[in-house]
Amino acid sequence: MAHIIDGKAFAAALRERIGAKVADLITRHGLKPGLAVVLVGEDPASQVYVRNKGEQTHAAGMHSVTHRLEASTTQEDLLALVHSLNADPAIHGILVQLPLPAHIDSNAVLAAIDPNKDVDGFHVVNAGRLAVGLPGMVPCTPLGCLMLLKDHLGSLTGKHAVVVGRSNIVGKPMAQLLLQADCTVTIAHSRTADLPALCRTADILVAAVGRPEMVKGDWVKPGAVVIDVGINRVPARDPEAAAAGKTRLVGDVAYDEAAAVAGAITPVPGGVGPMTIAVLLLNTLTAACRSRGLEAELAEFA
Numbered sequence: 001m002a003h004i005i006d007g008k009a010f011a012a013a014l015r016e017r018i019g020a021k022v023a024d025l026i027t028r029h030g031l032k033p034g035l036a037v038v039l040v041g042e043d044p045a046s047q048v049y050v051r052n053k054g055e056q057t058h059a060a061g062m063h064s065v066t067h068r069l070e071a072s073t074t075q076e077d078l079l080a081l082v083h084s085l086n087a088d089p090a091i092h093g094i095l096v097q098l099p100l101p102a103h104i105d106s107n108a109v110l111a112a113i114d115p116n117k118d119v120d121g122f123h124v125v126n127a128g129r130l131a132v133g134l135p136g137m138v139p140c141t142p143l144g145c146l147m148l149l150k151d152h153l154g155s156l157t158g159k160h161a162v163v164v165g166r167s168n169i170v171g172k173p174m175a176q177l178l179l180q181a182d183c184t185v186t187i188a189h190s191r192t193a194d195l196p197a198l199c200r201t202a203d204i205l206v207a208a209v210g211r212p213e214m215v216k217g218d219w220v221k222p223g224a225v226v227i228d229v230g231i232n233r234v235p236a237r238d239p240e241a242a243a244a245g246k247t248r249l250v251g252d253v254a255y256d257e258a259a260a261v262a263g264a265i266t267p268v269p270g271g272v273g274p275m276t277i278a279v280l281l282l283n284t285l286t287a288a289c290r291s292r293g294l295e296a297e298l299a300e301f302a
C-alpha cells in the first residue's frame with residue numbers, strides 16, 4: 001500500500017511556523033502582514049472558502065479584512081475597491097474570490113490587482129515571472145503540491161512528471177514549478193492521445209482535471225507519487241443515503257485502486273486541499289516581507 005501524504009498535518013505545521021514568524025515580524029519590525037479577501041455575491045462554496053481564509057489569516061496573527069459585496073455590484077465599483085486596496089499600506093495581499101458574477105470581467109479585475117499584492121498569483125505579470133524564473137507570487141495550490149512533493153521525495157531531479165490538466169490556476173503553474181525543480185514535464189489534457197498509457201510513464205502524477213475519480217489504478221506506474229488536486233462532491237456510496245441527498249468528497253483519482261499501486265498518494269479530503277490556504281498565508285507573509293525589503297526573513301520557508 002502507498003504511503004499516505006498527510007497534507008492536513010503538513011499544512012497545520014506550516015501555519016504554526018507562519019504564525020511564529022508573524023509574531024516575530026510584529027515585534028522586531030512592527031510589520032503585521034495584512035490580507036484582504038473580496039467576495040462578490042452569495043455562492044455557497046465561495047462563502048465557506050472565504051470564511052475559512054478569514055479565520056486562518058486571523059489565527060496566524062495577521063491583519064484580516066473581508067469585503068462582502070452584493071451580487072449586483074458593478075465592475076466599476078469592484079475595480080474601485082481593488083484600487084483602494086492596492087493603495088492601502090496595511091494590506092499586503094489581495095484575493096478576489098472566483099468565480100465572479102457573469103456581468104463582471106474576471107480578467108479585468110485580476111489585471112487591476114497590484115502584482116506585488118497578488119497572493120493568488122493569477123496576474124499575467126506573475127504568470128510571466130514564474131515562466132522566466134523571476135521571484136513573484138506563485139499560485140497557492142500548485143505551490144502547496146510542490147511543497148508536499150519535496151517533503152516526500154527530497155530531490156525531484158530527473159523525475160518524469162505528468163500533469164493532467166492545463167488550467168491557468170493549477171495545471172500550467174504546476175508544470176512550471178516542476179520544470180524549475182528539474183523534472184521532465186508533460187502536460188496532458190482531455191484531448192491527449194492514450195492518456196492512460198502516458199500517465200503510466202509518470203514518476204510523479206498530478207491530477208487536476210475536475211472530473212471525479214477519472215484517473216484509474218491501472219493508469220499509475222507502480223511506486224509513482226500521485227498528487228490529487230481534485231475536490232468533487234458526488235452522491236454518497238450508500239444508495240439510501242444518496243437518495244436522501246447525502247454526498248461525499250472524492251478527488252480526480254480513483255483513490256483505492258491508485259493507492260494499491262502508487263508509492264505515495266494524497267487523500268481527498270486531507271491531502272492538497274488544506275495546503276491551499278496555508279500557502280495563501282505564506283504568500284501574504286512573502287508579500288509583506290518583500291514590501292519592506294525583508295526577504296531574508298523568508299529563508300526558512302524556501
Ligand code: GUN
Nearest residue numbers: 095096097098099120140
Ligand atoms: N475560487 C476557488 N479557488 C480559488 C482560489 O484559489 N483563489 C480565488 N481567488 N478564487 C478561488
